[in-house]
Amino acid sequence: MPELPEVETMARLIRPRIEGRTLGKSRVQWLRTLGGVSRARFERCVNGTQVARVWRRAKWIVIDLERSGVSAGHLFVHLRMTGRLLVTPRDADPEPFERVSIELVDNAERFVFTDVRKFGRFLFAPELESTLSGLGPEPLGDEFSEAWFVDALRARKRILKSLLLDQNFLAGLGNIYVDEALHRAHLHPTTSADRVSKQKATRLHAAIRQVLQRAIEVEGSSFDTFYRTPEGNPGAYQDQFLVYGRDGSPCRSCGTTIRKLVVGQRGTHVCPRCQPKPRASRRRSGLPTAG
DNA sequence: CTATGGCCCTGGTTGC
DNA sequence: TGCAACCAGGGCCATA
Numbered sequence: 001m002p003e004l005p006e007v008e009t010m011a012r013l014i015r016p017r018i019e020g021r022t023l024g025k026s027r028v029q030w031l032r033t034l035g036g037v038s039r040a041r042f043e044r045c046v047n048g049t050q051v052a053r054v055w056r057r058a059k060w061i062v063i064d065l066e067r068s069g070v071s072a073g074h075l076f077v078h079l080r081m082t083g084r085l086l087v088t089p090r091d092a093d094p095e096p097f098e099r100v101s102i103e104l105v106d107n108a109e110r111f112v113f114t115d116v117r118k119f120g121r122f123l124f125a126p127e128l129e130s131t132l133s134g135l136g137p138e139p140l141g142d143e144f145s146e147a148w149f150v151d152a153l154r155a156r157k158r159i160l161k162s163l164l165l166d167q168n169f170l171a172g173l174g175n176i177y178v179d180e181a182l183h184r185a186h187l188h189p190t191t192s193a194d195r196v197s198k199q200k201a202t203r204l205h206a207a208i209r210q211v212l213q214r215a216i217e218v219e220g221s222s223f224d225t226f227y228r229t230p231e232g233n234p235g236a237y238q239d240q241f242l243v244y245g246r247d248g249s250p251c252r253s254c255g256t257t258i259r260k261l262v263v264g265q266r267g268t269h270v271c272p273r274c275q276p277k278p279r280a281s282r283r284r285s286g287l288p289t290a291g
Numbered sequence: 292c293t294a295t296g297g298c299c300c301t302g303g304t305t306g307c
Numbered sequence: 308t309g310c311a312a313c314c315a316g317g318g319c320c321a322t323a
Contacts, residue, residue, distance in 0.1 A: 003317095059317080063303065080316090115300095116302070165318095198320055264294080265295080
Protein backbone atom coordinates (compact mmCIF):
# COMPACT_ATOMS: atom_id res chain seq x y z
CA MET A 1 0.00 0.00 0.00
CA PRO A 2 2.89 2.17 -0.11
CA GLU A 3 2.69 5.51 -1.82
CA LEU A 4 1.22 8.76 -0.62
CA PRO A 5 -2.36 8.18 -1.82
CA GLU A 6 -2.55 4.70 -0.30
CA VAL A 7 -1.02 5.87 2.96
CA GLU A 8 -3.41 8.81 3.09
CA THR A 9 -6.30 6.43 2.44
CA MET A 10 -5.13 4.11 5.18
CA ALA A 11 -4.83 7.00 7.63
CA ARG A 12 -8.36 8.13 6.80
CA LEU A 13 -9.77 4.64 7.25
CA ILE A 14 -8.07 4.06 10.55
CA ARG A 15 -8.63 7.54 12.01
CA PRO A 16 -12.29 7.20 13.02
CA ARG A 17 -11.60 3.75 14.41
CA ILE A 18 -8.88 4.77 16.86
CA GLU A 19 -9.02 8.49 17.56
CA GLY A 20 -10.08 9.10 21.12
CA ARG A 21 -9.51 5.48 22.07
CA THR A 22 -7.32 4.30 24.91
CA LEU A 23 -4.55 1.84 24.15
CA GLY A 24 -3.93 -1.21 26.28
CA LYS A 25 -1.68 -4.24 26.15
CA SER A 26 0.40 -4.76 23.05
CA ARG A 27 1.55 -7.92 21.35
CA VAL A 28 4.72 -7.86 19.26
CA GLN A 29 5.27 -10.89 17.06
CA TRP A 30 8.16 -9.63 14.96
CA LEU A 31 10.60 -7.56 16.94
CA ARG A 32 12.30 -5.79 14.07
CA THR A 33 9.01 -4.13 13.24
CA LEU A 34 9.61 -1.93 16.30
CA GLY A 35 12.84 -0.68 14.76
CA GLY A 36 15.14 -1.09 17.74
CA VAL A 37 12.76 -0.34 20.59
CA SER A 38 12.42 -3.27 22.99
CA ARG A 39 9.09 -4.95 23.63
CA ALA A 40 9.24 -3.80 27.23
CA ARG A 41 9.86 -0.17 26.40
CA PHE A 42 7.20 -0.20 23.71
CA GLU A 43 4.66 -1.64 26.13
CA ARG A 44 5.59 0.83 28.84
CA CYS A 45 5.37 3.85 26.53
CA VAL A 46 2.13 2.91 24.83
CA ASN A 47 -0.05 1.14 27.40
CA GLY A 48 -2.53 3.52 28.94
CA THR A 49 -2.17 6.32 26.40
CA GLN A 50 -5.02 7.86 24.47
CA VAL A 51 -4.99 8.39 20.70
CA ALA A 52 -5.26 12.16 20.23
CA ARG A 53 -4.85 12.42 16.49
CA VAL A 54 -4.02 10.39 13.38
CA TRP A 55 -2.29 12.17 10.53
CA ARG A 56 0.15 11.59 7.67
CA ARG A 57 3.56 12.94 6.77
CA ALA A 58 5.10 11.59 3.55
CA LYS A 59 4.56 7.81 3.72
CA TRP A 60 4.39 7.82 7.52
CA ILE A 61 1.17 7.50 9.45
CA VAL A 62 1.64 9.39 12.69
CA ILE A 63 -0.45 8.67 15.77
CA ASP A 64 -0.21 11.30 18.52
CA LEU A 65 -0.53 9.87 22.01
CA GLU A 66 -1.55 11.61 25.23
CA ARG A 67 -1.81 10.87 28.92
CA SER A 68 -4.34 13.04 30.72
CA GLY A 69 -4.33 15.45 27.82
CA VAL A 70 -0.56 15.82 27.81
CA SER A 71 1.55 14.62 24.89
CA ALA A 72 2.98 11.17 25.51
CA GLY A 73 4.86 10.63 22.28
CA HIS A 74 3.89 9.16 18.93
CA LEU A 75 3.48 5.97 17.01
CA PHE A 76 4.92 6.02 13.50
CA VAL A 77 3.68 3.47 11.00
CA HIS A 78 5.43 2.85 7.69
CA LEU A 79 3.73 0.29 5.45
CA ARG A 80 6.72 -0.16 3.13
CA MET A 81 5.70 -2.87 0.66
CA THR A 82 3.01 -4.94 2.33
CA GLY A 83 1.97 -3.30 5.59
CA ARG A 84 -1.67 -2.83 6.54
CA LEU A 85 -3.55 -1.45 9.51
CA LEU A 86 -6.89 -2.68 10.70
CA VAL A 87 -9.17 -2.82 13.70
CA THR A 88 -10.67 -6.19 14.56
CA PRO A 89 -12.75 -7.68 17.34
CA ARG A 90 -10.38 -8.69 20.10
CA ASP A 91 -11.59 -12.26 20.19
CA ALA A 92 -11.26 -12.72 16.42
CA ASP A 93 -8.70 -15.16 15.10
CA PRO A 94 -5.28 -13.55 14.77
CA GLU A 95 -4.81 -11.92 11.39
CA PRO A 96 -2.45 -13.64 9.01
CA PHE A 97 0.98 -11.98 9.07
CA GLU A 98 0.16 -10.01 12.19
CA ARG A 99 3.35 -8.33 13.51
CA VAL A 100 2.16 -5.88 16.15
CA SER A 101 -1.20 -5.34 17.78
CA ILE A 102 -2.52 -3.18 20.59
CA GLU A 103 -5.70 -3.64 22.57
CA LEU A 104 -8.26 -0.86 22.40
CA VAL A 105 -9.57 -0.88 25.93
CA ASP A 106 -12.86 1.01 25.59
CA ASN A 107 -14.46 -1.88 23.79
CA ALA A 108 -13.49 -5.33 22.70
CA GLU A 109 -11.30 -4.36 19.74
CA ARG A 110 -7.68 -4.58 18.72
CA PHE A 111 -5.56 -2.30 16.54
CA VAL A 112 -3.49 -4.53 14.28
CA PHE A 113 -0.50 -4.09 11.99
CA THR A 114 0.01 -6.89 9.48
CA ASP A 115 2.94 -7.13 7.10
CA VAL A 116 3.78 -10.10 4.89
CA ARG A 117 7.29 -9.06 3.99
CA LYS A 118 8.25 -7.59 7.36
CA PHE A 119 9.76 -4.47 5.84
CA GLY A 120 7.20 -2.23 7.51
CA ARG A 121 7.75 -0.34 10.74
CA PHE A 122 5.62 0.36 13.77
CA LEU A 123 7.69 2.68 15.90
CA PHE A 124 7.30 4.57 19.12
CA ALA A 125 9.23 7.80 19.72
CA PRO A 126 8.76 10.59 22.24
CA GLU A 127 9.08 13.32 19.61
CA LEU A 128 8.41 13.81 15.92
CA GLU A 129 11.87 14.95 15.01
CA SER A 130 13.83 11.71 15.06
CA THR A 131 11.55 10.04 12.54
CA LEU A 132 10.35 12.89 10.35
CA SER A 133 13.39 15.13 10.09
CA GLY A 134 15.06 15.36 6.72
CA LEU A 135 11.97 14.64 4.65
CA GLY A 136 11.35 16.82 1.62
CA PRO A 137 8.19 18.86 1.17
CA GLU A 138 4.71 17.38 0.92
CA PRO A 139 3.82 17.31 -2.78
CA LEU A 140 0.30 18.53 -2.03
CA GLY A 141 1.41 21.21 0.41
CA ASP A 142 2.24 24.88 -0.09
CA GLU A 143 5.97 24.31 0.30
CA PHE A 144 5.97 22.39 -2.94
CA SER A 145 5.63 25.46 -5.13
CA GLU A 146 6.32 25.69 -8.82
CA ALA A 147 9.16 28.13 -8.19
CA TRP A 148 10.78 25.89 -5.60
CA PHE A 149 10.53 22.88 -7.89
CA VAL A 150 12.01 24.61 -10.92
CA ASP A 151 15.00 25.77 -8.89
CA ALA A 152 15.39 22.51 -7.01
CA LEU A 153 15.57 20.47 -10.22
CA ARG A 154 18.05 22.86 -11.76
CA ALA A 155 20.31 22.47 -8.73
CA ARG A 156 20.53 18.67 -8.94
CA LYS A 157 22.60 16.64 -11.31
CA ARG A 158 20.70 13.43 -10.88
CA ILE A 159 18.60 11.08 -12.90
CA LEU A 160 15.16 12.62 -12.71
CA LYS A 161 13.24 9.54 -11.66
CA SER A 162 15.70 8.68 -8.90
CA LEU A 163 15.51 12.23 -7.59
CA LEU A 164 11.71 12.15 -7.50
CA LEU A 165 11.84 8.88 -5.56
CA ASP A 166 14.22 10.38 -3.01
CA GLN A 167 12.07 11.11 0.04
CA ASN A 168 14.54 13.72 1.23
CA PHE A 169 13.97 15.65 -1.96
CA LEU A 170 10.20 15.28 -2.22
CA ALA A 171 8.26 13.15 0.22
CA GLY A 172 5.53 10.76 -0.81
CA LEU A 173 6.06 9.66 -4.39
CA GLY A 174 6.87 6.04 -5.15
CA ASN A 175 7.45 3.94 -8.22
CA ILE A 176 3.93 4.04 -9.63
CA TYR A 177 3.13 7.70 -9.31
CA VAL A 178 6.54 8.80 -10.50
CA ASP A 179 6.11 6.85 -13.72
CA GLU A 180 2.60 8.22 -14.13
CA ALA A 181 3.63 11.83 -13.51
CA LEU A 182 6.63 11.60 -15.84
CA HIS A 183 4.44 10.29 -18.61
CA ARG A 184 1.91 13.07 -18.16
CA ALA A 185 4.71 15.63 -18.32
CA HIS A 186 6.24 13.97 -21.39
CA LEU A 187 9.55 13.54 -19.64
CA HIS A 188 11.84 10.53 -19.92
CA PRO A 189 12.83 9.06 -16.52
CA THR A 190 16.56 9.15 -17.22
CA THR A 191 16.62 12.85 -18.04
CA SER A 192 19.13 14.67 -15.87
CA ALA A 193 17.24 16.87 -13.41
CA ASP A 194 19.30 19.94 -14.21
CA ARG A 195 18.43 19.65 -17.89
CA VAL A 196 14.67 19.82 -17.42
CA SER A 197 13.38 23.05 -18.96
CA LYS A 198 11.39 25.46 -16.88
CA GLN A 199 8.35 24.69 -18.97
CA LYS A 200 8.71 20.94 -18.47
CA ALA A 201 9.37 21.38 -14.78
CA THR A 202 6.18 23.38 -14.46
CA ARG A 203 4.30 20.72 -16.30
CA LEU A 204 5.78 17.99 -14.11
CA HIS A 205 4.86 19.94 -11.00
CA ALA A 206 1.25 20.05 -12.11
CA ALA A 207 1.29 16.38 -13.12
CA ILE A 208 2.59 15.27 -9.73
CA ARG A 209 -0.15 17.13 -7.90
CA GLN A 210 -2.85 16.00 -10.26
CA VAL A 211 -1.90 12.35 -10.18
CA LEU A 212 -1.70 12.24 -6.38
CA GLN A 213 -4.87 14.25 -5.90
CA ARG A 214 -6.88 12.09 -8.25
CA ALA A 215 -5.53 8.90 -6.73
CA ILE A 216 -6.52 10.05 -3.25
CA GLU A 217 -10.01 10.83 -4.51
CA VAL A 218 -10.48 7.20 -5.55
CA GLU A 219 -8.67 5.81 -2.48
CA GLY A 220 -5.40 4.91 -4.16
CA SER A 221 -4.48 1.94 -6.32
CA SER A 222 -5.03 -1.74 -5.67
CA PHE A 223 -4.27 -4.08 -8.51
CA ASP A 224 -3.33 -6.98 -6.28
CA THR A 225 -5.48 -8.55 -3.58
CA PHE A 226 -2.56 -7.90 -1.32
CA TYR A 227 -3.05 -4.22 -1.36
CA ARG A 228 -6.71 -4.07 -0.63
CA THR A 229 -7.68 -2.69 2.71
CA PRO A 230 -9.52 -5.34 4.66
CA GLU A 231 -11.97 -2.65 5.64
CA GLY A 232 -13.22 -0.10 3.19
CA ASN A 233 -13.04 -0.26 -0.56
CA PRO A 234 -10.14 -1.21 -2.71
CA GLY A 235 -8.72 1.79 -4.53
CA ALA A 236 -9.59 2.41 -8.15
CA TYR A 237 -6.73 4.49 -9.48
CA GLN A 238 -5.17 1.50 -11.23
CA ASP A 239 -7.88 1.95 -13.85
CA GLN A 240 -6.33 5.28 -14.73
CA PHE A 241 -2.74 4.12 -15.11
CA LEU A 242 -1.27 5.37 -18.36
CA VAL A 243 2.04 3.51 -18.17
CA TYR A 244 2.55 1.61 -14.92
CA GLY A 245 2.21 -2.11 -15.54
CA ARG A 246 1.12 -1.43 -19.13
CA ASP A 247 4.28 -2.55 -20.93
CA GLY A 248 3.33 -4.20 -24.20
CA SER A 249 0.04 -2.28 -24.36
CA PRO A 250 -0.63 0.74 -26.54
CA CYS A 251 -0.14 4.21 -25.10
CA ARG A 252 -3.54 5.69 -24.40
CA SER A 253 -2.61 8.95 -26.07
CA CYS A 254 -0.54 7.94 -29.11
CA GLY A 255 -0.88 4.18 -29.51
CA THR A 256 2.84 3.45 -29.33
CA THR A 257 3.72 0.32 -27.37
CA ILE A 258 4.60 1.05 -23.75
CA ARG A 259 8.04 -0.26 -22.82
CA LYS A 260 9.51 -1.35 -19.55
CA LEU A 261 13.08 -0.53 -18.59
CA VAL A 262 15.13 -0.39 -15.43
CA VAL A 263 16.13 2.92 -13.89
CA GLY A 264 17.97 2.96 -10.60
CA GLN A 265 17.10 -0.70 -10.13
CA ARG A 266 13.38 0.02 -10.34
CA GLY A 267 11.02 -1.23 -13.02
CA THR A 268 10.13 1.80 -15.12
CA HIS A 269 7.40 2.29 -17.68
CA VAL A 270 7.54 4.73 -20.57
CA CYS A 271 5.91 5.56 -23.86
CA PRO A 272 8.89 5.88 -26.20
CA ARG A 273 7.06 8.42 -28.32
CA CYS A 274 5.49 10.64 -25.66
CA GLN A 275 8.65 10.48 -23.56
CA PRO A 276 11.60 10.55 -25.94
CA LYS A 277 14.97 9.68 -24.51
CA PRO A 278 17.05 12.73 -23.66
CA ARG A 279 19.88 13.41 -26.09
CA ALA A 280 23.14 12.37 -24.55
CA SER A 281 24.89 15.42 -23.24
CA ARG A 282 27.82 16.36 -25.40
CA ARG A 283 31.04 17.46 -23.86
CA ARG A 284 31.80 19.87 -26.59
CA SER A 285 28.52 21.66 -26.88
CA GLY A 286 29.76 25.23 -26.95
CA LEU A 287 26.80 26.31 -24.87
CA PRO A 288 27.59 27.95 -21.59
CA THR A 289 25.94 25.75 -19.01
CA ALA A 290 23.31 27.45 -16.98
CA GLY A 291 25.04 28.76 -13.91
C1' DC B 292 27.52 15.03 -4.27
C1' DT B 293 25.87 10.92 -7.09
C1' DA B 294 25.42 6.04 -8.40
C1' DT B 295 25.45 1.11 -7.49
C1' DG B 296 24.71 -3.13 -5.26
C1' DG B 297 23.53 -5.79 -1.23
C1' DC B 298 20.29 -6.44 2.20
C1' DC B 299 15.92 -6.84 4.73
C1' DC B 300 11.58 -10.70 3.75
C1' DT B 301 7.65 -13.49 1.71
C1' DG B 302 4.75 -15.06 -1.82
C1' DG B 303 2.86 -14.95 -6.49
C1' DT B 304 4.01 -15.55 -11.30
C1' DT B 305 6.80 -17.13 -15.08
C1' DG B 306 9.40 -20.23 -17.68
C1' DC B 307 11.82 -24.45 -18.44
C1' DT C 308 3.33 -31.10 -12.46
C1' DG C 309 7.62 -29.54 -10.23
C1' DC C 310 10.74 -26.36 -9.26
C1' DA C 311 13.98 -22.52 -9.74
C1' DA C 312 14.38 -17.96 -11.03
C1' DC C 313 12.49 -13.66 -11.03
C1' DC C 314 9.61 -10.03 -9.60
C1' DA C 315 7.15 -6.74 -6.30
C1' DG C 316 3.94 -0.17 -4.70
C1' DG C 317 10.35 0.88 0.02
C1' DG C 318 14.39 2.34 2.02
C1' DC C 319 18.86 1.75 4.54
C1' DC C 320 23.72 1.01 4.32
C1' DA C 321 28.45 0.45 2.60
C1' DT C 322 31.31 1.32 -1.12
C1' DA C 323 33.29 3.67 -5.34
